[in-house]
Amino acid sequence: MDNNYRTNVAKWLPPVNSMLEEWYENCLLLHKSMRKLTEEIISTTGEIESSNNCYHKNLEDILTSLEALLKDYESIKQVAYQKHPVHKYKVEHFKTLIKRRLNVVAKITRDLINDILDCKHDVLLNSIFRFVNTYNKILDLDLDVTDLSTNIFHNDCPSMIEPLKKISITRLLQILAKNRAEDYCHELIECLLANYHPEDGKTELKSTTFADAEISENSSIEIYRALTKHMTPPIASVTLPGTVISNIESIQTLVNAQNELIVNLLNVAKELSPKLFGLGAIKVNQGESRLRKAALRKATDYYQEVAWGAVSSILDHVVLWWSPEALASRHSQGALHLKDWLHQFIQANEVPPTVSPALQNLCDALGCHVTTTAWDQIFRSAYTSAFNCQSKPLSTEGTDTGQMFAELFALLVSLSNECEVGGEWVVGAPLIELPISEQIMVLHRMDHSVHMMRLWAMQEASRIAHTWDLNAFFLLVRGDLKNCIEELSYLKLADHTNALASESVNVQVYVCTRMRAKIASEVNANIQLLKDSPLKCIQTLAKICRTVSLANLHMCFPRPIYWRNNTDAAPTMQSFYVATYLEKVLLPVLEVVEDYEISNMILKIMCESWLDYIYLHRIKFSEWGALQLLTDFAFVKTWLMECSIISQTVKGHLLKNEVLRRCEGVGRLLLRHPGEAITMRKKPVRSNSASGSPESLGLERMPAEMYVPNQEQWLELRASKRCSFFCIE
Structure with missing residues (x-):
């Protein structure tokens, strides 16, 4: 078929x-x-x-x-x-x-x-x-x-x-720059090594050994390790004058070598492919073709721009990651050391203008890497230490967790302040020159860290206050919070509102600047809340002090029958519980702080709790009981005057606390008979101060009973006299 x-x-x-x-x-x-x-x-x-x-x-x-x-x-x-x-x-x-x-x-x-x-x-x-x-x-x-009818789109076109x-010749220059970008990265790192320690040169590079890894000597990571080996201690080495040894000619030599390479390429292209240059780029003189100087300069400048742009895009990856054993995972502080040194190197030397942006981008990239890795490490350590209740005194200045938060804030403040300066600018840099996007990342972590530290401090302070371990409490309030607030006080956040209104910027810079302003306001708000935290912790301590005082009184206060005793002899000694009460509540405060305001507050709360305990339990007092209570109240002053750990300044403020007069007034009210009037004419007794001048009596002229509110209620606590069996009420 x-x-x-x-x-x-x-x-x-x-x-x-x-x-x-x-x-x-x-x-x-x-x-x-x-x-x-x-x-x-x-x-x-x-x-x-x-x-x-x-x-x-x-x-x-x-x-x-x-x-x-x-x-x-x-x-x-x-x-x-x-x-x-x-x-x-x-x-x-x-x-x-x-x-x-x-x-x-x-x-x-x-x-x-x-x-x-x-x-x-x-x-x-x-x-x-x-x-x-x-x-x-x-x-x-x-x-x-x-x-x-076929539509071709760039993003999904095969x-x-x-x-x-x-x-064209420009396309060839682009391809060549891309192909040689990694080689230029290695050569640039060698130049940086020569600039930091030129007398060692490559000898130090070849002789560098590491016990934990063997990597090729030509690896950029090994070059970087040799570079960072000389940076210990890092801060001292980069801040002392004369430490950075300038050998900027090595970088210029690298740029010149690139220009020579391009000139060689253009000379070959001139002979074999003259059409690639376009019209007017080649001139013929006596049968010899030559490139015009303007065309040659334009081609070399274009290649430098493209080549160092390609280097800038991968330089941080070469430094940090392109190795069998990534340096970033081995050196927690290496990136920070290199960034600090590079920042000073750019500021102190005239780096070729084509290379400077690549080094500045490397600084920014290293800053981002440090922000993510170091923040993750320190914040994770602080977080686990805080919420596992493992905060322990590290020194006389704070706890281990507080020290971690202080180090974290110091790092973030340093990174943020460096973002306030752009390239060769020290102040007044244009918005386009500032690493705003990198600063946003730093500020976002700072905002979260400050918020986290404040929550931890408030929770930890409340927990410690319930145990009445006032040494640890004030170590946190006066140590950790103070250190963190001090580190955050160095934060510099410029207001770019006027610059944003006056400068013509692209959409990305505008959006980043607005976002930075928003996060900066949140950071400032959280810092203000952190500054208010010590006062709130003290207020929490005051609330807990009442509970602790009542608990101690419940354990040591005498039984009610003790206060109804009708012994004729007047008491001469304080009761056994008074010294115990003072040592359990007031003494721990006096041992750790020299602040008369806090000491006065604790003294006032414990005395008020003392009176509240008596009144809430409706304890009845005989005449002897009232005298005994008055003796107990008077012993507080004696104890304060005999306490050797109290300074004279604090002691003077404590002895003038009105709550002592109120306690005395309660004791005197319990001794009064019904209807007995309180005399207001008390003869003043003047005493000389240590300087020899008479002290002002002030409110000492007023009887102690006048410091007691609700006097009638206290009069109800007087025990009635014992009646005989034949008495008829």
Whole structure:
């Protein structure tokens, strides 16, 4: 049936002439050769990626085949017009197949140029420009076979359907800068090492050994380790005058070497591919072609910009991560040391303008790395220590947890203050020059850390106060909180509102500046809350003091029958519980603080609790009991005067506390008879102070009973006289 079908179809087709048959055969051969050439290019690209040095011979063979392929395509490009629709369709189909295959060859050739572009060998440069010329010639052909209805989007367009563009000299410079970016990173790190310790040079690099890891001597991480080895202690080494030894010529030598490399590239391109430069870039003088100085300067400047931009994008990764054993995971302080040194190095030396942005970006990236890693480490340690109730006294200045928070704040404040300065600017830097996005990250962590520290301090202070361990309590309030507030006092946050209104900035800078202002206001609000925390902790202590006082009185206060004793002899000694009460409540405060306000507050609360305990339990007092209570109250003054750990200043304020007069007034009220009037004419007794001058009596003229509110209620606590059996009430 197939033979019959073909025979019948052949009857309807016109005869094919010999020229058309030969054209078909040539198209098939060309298609086959292009397929074979594609495979050779792909194989050579794989050898280049595997660092095989045997690919140089293959490049010459590929070039020869590629140039021959173009000649063959030129020979078959023209074909006689076919009127018959079947032959016409077949010719168009063959043309489409050839064009598509040639497009594939062009794309793979472009990838090959990207991989082999380097300036290390002049012979390879000649091959590169021959490839570029051939590639551009392919694009000069009419190879467009795309459907006009196809929409191509940059973000999801497959690489095989992207429209091809000719390679210009600027495109070659871009590719070369990208290919050599990592090498430039290594060379720059070597220059930084030479600038920090030029007398050691590479000898120190080769002699550097580490017990925990063996890494290649050419690794940038090993270079960085050698660099940071000289930075111990880091702060002292970078702040003392004369420590940084300038050898800035090494960096300038690197820049000059790059310019020489580009000049060599342009000289080869001038001879082999003059069309890449465009019109007016080359001048011919007496048969000799030369590049114009303006074109040469423009090309070198463009390459420097692109090359150091590529270096800037990967330099932090090279320094921190590109190693079998990443330095970032080994040196917790290494990045901070390098950042501090680089910051001073940029400020103190005239770094080439093309290199300075790369070093500044490295500083910013290292700052971000330090912010994330160091903050995570210190904050995690402080968090676990705080909420596992493991805070222990570290020294006389604070606890271990408080010390961790203080170190954390010192780090964040230092990083934030460095973000207030941009590049070569010390003050008044334009917004575009400031690392605002990096500062946002620092301020966000600072806001969270301050909030966390405040919550921990309030909770820990309340917990410690319930145990009445006032040494630890004031170590936290007067030590940890004070140290953290002092570290945060060094924070500098400039107001960029006026600069934002006056300067013309892009959307990113505008949004970042607004976000920084928002976070800065939250940080300031949390810092203010932290500053108010010591007072709130003292207020919490005051509330707990009443509970502690009542608990101690409950344990040691005599039974009610003790106060109804009718012994005729007046008491001469204080009760046994008074000294115990004072030693349990007041003495721990006097041992740890020299603040008369806090001591007065505790004395007032414990005496008020003493009176409240008596009144709430409705204890009845006989005349002897009232005298005994009055003696107990009077012993408080005696105890204060005899206490050797109290300074004279604090002792003077404690003895003048009105609560002592109130206690005395309660005792005297319990001795009064119903209806007995309180005399207001008390003869003043003047006493001389230590300086010999008479002291002002002030409110001492007023009787003690007048300090007692609700006197009638206290009079109800007097015990009635014992009646005989025959008494009738």
